[in-house]
Amino acid sequence: MARAATTTDVFNAIAEPRRREILRYLARRERAVGEVVAAVGLAQPSVSKHLRVLKEVGLVQSRRKGRRVLYRTNSRALKPVRDWAAWFDRYWQHQLERVKEHAEKANKN
DSSP, X not given: OOOOOTTTOHHHHHTSHHHHHHHHHHHHSOEEHHHXXXXXXOOHHHHHHHHHHHHHTTSEEEEEETTEEEEEEOGGGGHHHHHHHHHHHXXXXXXXXXXXXXXXXXXXX
C-alpha cells in the first residue's frame, strides 16, 4: 500500500522525528525560523522545509511581524493524533483492569 504524502496527513508529517522536535519547541511559544534553527541544530533550508510540511497539514501556524515570520504549534490540528492515542489508552486500561481482576480472583483461591 502506498504511503500518504507527508503534506496531506498529520500522522505522516509527525512520523519524522525532527518535525516532532520542532513542534515541541514551538509549543512553548511562537518563534522565528532563526530561533528554530539554533534550537534544533539543522540548516535553515531544512527547518524551512519542515515548517512548510507542518504548516501544510495545519500543525503549525504563522504570522508576519514586520519582516519576520513567527511560527507556533496549532494544538487543535493534533486532535486526530490525540483521539487515536486515547483509543489505545482506553483499551490498555481496560486490559490492565481485567488482569488485575484475574489476579485478585487467583489470590483469593
